[in-house]
Amino acid sequence: MQTGSIFKRILLIQDDAPNAEAIADALNNSCDVSFQVDWVRNCSVGLDRLAGTAAILLDLFLPDSRGIETFKRLFRAAPHIPILILVDLQDEQTAKLAVQLGAQDYLLKGHLDSYLLPKALDTMIERASISEALFQQNERALVTLNSIGDAVMSTDDACRITYLNVVAEGLTGWSKEQAMGHPLEEVFQIVDGTTREKAPNPMSMAILENKTTALTPNCVLIRRDGAVAPIEDSTAPIHDRSGRVTGAVMVFHDVSVARAMTLKMSYLAQHDSLTDLPNRVLMN
Secondary structure (H helix, E strand, C coil): CCCCCEEEEEEEEEECHHHHHHHHHHHHCCCCCCCCEEEECCCCHHCCCCCCCCCEEEECCCCCCHHHHHHHHHHHHHCCCCCCCEEHHHHHHHHHHHHHHCCEEEEEEECCCCHHHHHHHHHHHHHHHHHHHHHHHHHHHHHHHHHHHCCEEEEEEECEEECCCCCHHHHCCCCCHCCCCCHHHHHHHEEEECCCCCCHHHHHHHHHHHHEEEECCEEECCCCCCCEEEEEEEEEEEEEECCCEEEEEEEEEEEEHHHHHHHHHHHHEEEEECCCCCCCCHHC
């Protein structure tokens, strides 16, 4: 155990006293990581000791709970705490099922030692910490995208929808769940505002040409319910770490109010305010 370092609290839930004492000794005497072991003998007590726990070492067969139900009880109560299953060889299939349901990993009781166990626990805690950080980062990004006033939509390199924010859902008439995986042309139907001819797809151009593109002027978006809205956009390709284009992202917004105001201002500038007749500006 490292002197002066921060302890990682481990909740050990196991009824086998000799085995539990051996595990506690292995963790308490670890040279690389500082652990503090809290040992309980049944599931119900373990459920009361979850606060402040960095990881759980869990025997699935306890006096008050047996088999996969033991894991499910702990996982329901603390889905964000990593759980390492301890099993005998004959119960390995049950441990594998627990991993499929959300456990981090499992170890066979007969293969534990003072080196393997601390390393496995430390790696598991670190992996869970990274996963939680990525989850939080993703959640913040989603909240940000849903808070801005513009619509945001992305596709993969085959121009199939991978994301819509709340504003994009409102403008297209498609929910994110409904649109996922659909071709862009089904969700984002755009036509020329005057001729009603199909307008070029800016996301396809961004992917094909690997550069930022924009809608042609006077584009109109046709919602899923048939309503129309004039829009403006900016589209850029999405790249992976090697620079390969993997899709595109578009930011667009409804310009109905802006265009109506522009037309109104133009009309007022060219007509007399009292008689509503064309003025010298329009004649010129």
